[in-house]
Amino acid sequence: MLHRLALGQLPPKPHTTCYENNKLLMEQMITREGFHGPYSVLYYRVPPMEESSVEPFALPGYCPVKLLDEQPLRRRHVKTQDMKPAGDYLSGRRTLMVSQSLDLGIAKPISNTGRYFCNGDGDELYFAKEGSGTLESVFGYLPFRKHDYVLIPKGTFYRLKVDAPGATLLWFEGRPEIKIPNAYRNAWGQLADDAPFSHRDFGVPRELVRHDAGEHGKGPWEVVMKRSGRLTLHRFEHFPLDIAGWDGAVYPVTFNIHDYQPKTGLVHLPPTTHTTFAGSRFVICSFVPRVVDYHPNAIPCPYAHASVDMDEILYYVEGNFTSRRGIDSESISLHPAGVTHGPHPGTYEKSIGTQRTSELAVMADCYDPWILTAEAEPIEEKDYHLTWVDKKATPGGWRPE
Numbered sequence: 001m002l003h004r005l006a007l008g009q010l011p012p013k014p015h016t017t018c019y020e021n022n023k024l025l026m027e028q029m030i031t032r033e034g035f036h037g038p039y040s041v042l043y044y045r046v047p048p049m050e051e052s053s054v055e056p057f058a059l060p061g062y063c064p065v066k067l068l069d070e071q072p073l074r075r076r077h078v079k080t081q082d083m084k085p086a087g088d089y090l091s092g093r094r095t096l097m098v099s100q101s102l103d104l105g106i107a108k109p110i111s112n113t114g115r116y117f118c119n120g121d122g123d124e125l126y127f128a129k130e131g132s133g134t135l136e137s138v139f140g141y142l143p144f145r146k147h148d149y150v151l152i153p154k155g156t157f158y159r160l161k162v163d164a165p166g167a168t169l170l171w172f173e174g175r176p177e178i179k180i181p182n183a184y185r186n187a188w189g190q191l192a193d194d195a196p197f198s199h200r201d202f203g204v205p206r207e208l209v210r211h212d213a214g215e216h217g218k219g220p221w222e223v224v225m226k227r228s229g230r231l232t233l234h235r236f237e238h239f240p241l242d243i244a245g246w247d248g249a250v251y252p253v254t255f256n257i258h259d260y261q262p263k264t265g266l267v268h269l270p271p272t273t274h275t276t277f278a279g280s281r282f283v284i285c286s287f288v289p290r291v292v293d294y295h296p297n298a299i300p301c302p303y304a305h306a307s308v309d310m311d312e313i314l315y316y317v318e319g320n321f322t323s324r325r326g327i328d329s330e331s332i333s334l335h336p337a338g339v340t341h342g343p344h345p346g347t348y349e350k351s352i353g354t355q356r357t358s359e360l361a362v363m364a365d366c367y368d369p370w371i372l373t374a375e376a377e378p379i380e381e382k383d384y385h386l387t388w389v390d391k392k393a394t395p396g397g398w399r400p401e
């Protein structure tokens with residue numbers, strides 16, 4: 001929820017008649033937390049309940065998820081740069097890690113599809129590491145560009161189109177929600193002036209989707225729905241995004257990571273200083289280029305960290321990753337609670353005296369342990385856990401060349 005928005009035709013009051021060309025429109029409410037949370041009110045030209053068929057469905061690699069049998073406790077490195085581009089935003093999705101509250105994966109679509117999606121399990125957050133495109137949803141068109149987050153509320157009918165092959169999308173599914181942290185708002189709901197972003201930084205839908213046979217086909221239209229970790233395929237004889245108008249506070253938004261206003265302290269500030277989105281059991285943070293700590297004896301590189309309550313993942317986007325060796329753009333590191341993580345040998349000392357960092361990365365901390373899926377297994381660097389052994393300090397070394 002960002003603020004109230006309205007698009008298209010609306011009656012003066014909710015739950016009253018709304019006609020278009022003498023035809024009564026069907027009002028639909030999308031509500032969160034029963035009827036107590038944020039909501040939007042949509043006006044459909046054809047009632048959204050008119051599915052002509054429903055059947056079980058599966059998207060291999062995405063859902064249902066296949067977990068790895070053995071999950072030893074160790075620091076892990078999943079090399080998503082080794083994933084081959086394939087499919088579209090939906091068929092090309094690969095689930096890499098799952099927890100009770102936050103799943104994540106990658107899609108590298110090379111095509112677009114006429115198939116729509118509706119996630120009934122949680123909110124979705126894409127991060128466009130590469131590429132641009134448009135989210136088409138019941139709330140309208142929402143263009144996105146490189147390094148945008150795209151936050152899509154649970155229950156939204158949508159498809160995501162890329163402008164060209166070569167897109168790389170990190171995605172999260174957060175349950176029960178992914179939202180802008182309450183701490184960034186004043187008592188009136190407005191984003192506070194000391195928040196790391198303002199209302200102006202968010203992209204919102206500006207134009208409703210109108211059916212175009214060339215663009216959307218002639219039907220029937222397929223919507224893949226996800227609920228309880230299972231998929232079903234729903235067919236509609238009418239265009240499922242055929243909305244005459246809507247208003248409310250539930251709708252998708254974009255936010256470019258470079259619009260995040262980072263904070264720097266006299267000495268090192270904890271990573272949660274960079275929180276961008278949050279759920280009840282996780283945070284998603286943005287590390288952007290910034291000035292680092294300015295105490296004359298500050299050590300800008302993060303200290304060794306025993307995170308005893310939360311697992312941590314980091315998706316490396318670009319720049320110099322000051323604390324890690326062997327990590328490259330598109331790497332995902334998983335540092336689970338229970339084992340200490342920290343800078344690689346040499347990087348801690350080397351950071352002293354530096355004044356800026358150029359790193360760009362997305363981090364998530366989660367109270368619920370992450371489990372790797374079978375999709376992550378072939379692209380995992382298996383001995384990453386041991387890469388903290390300093391070869392120079394350990395005669396003979398430990399690692400085969």
Ligand SMILES: [Fe+2]
Pocket residue numbers: 305307312341
């Ligand atoms: Fe950490």
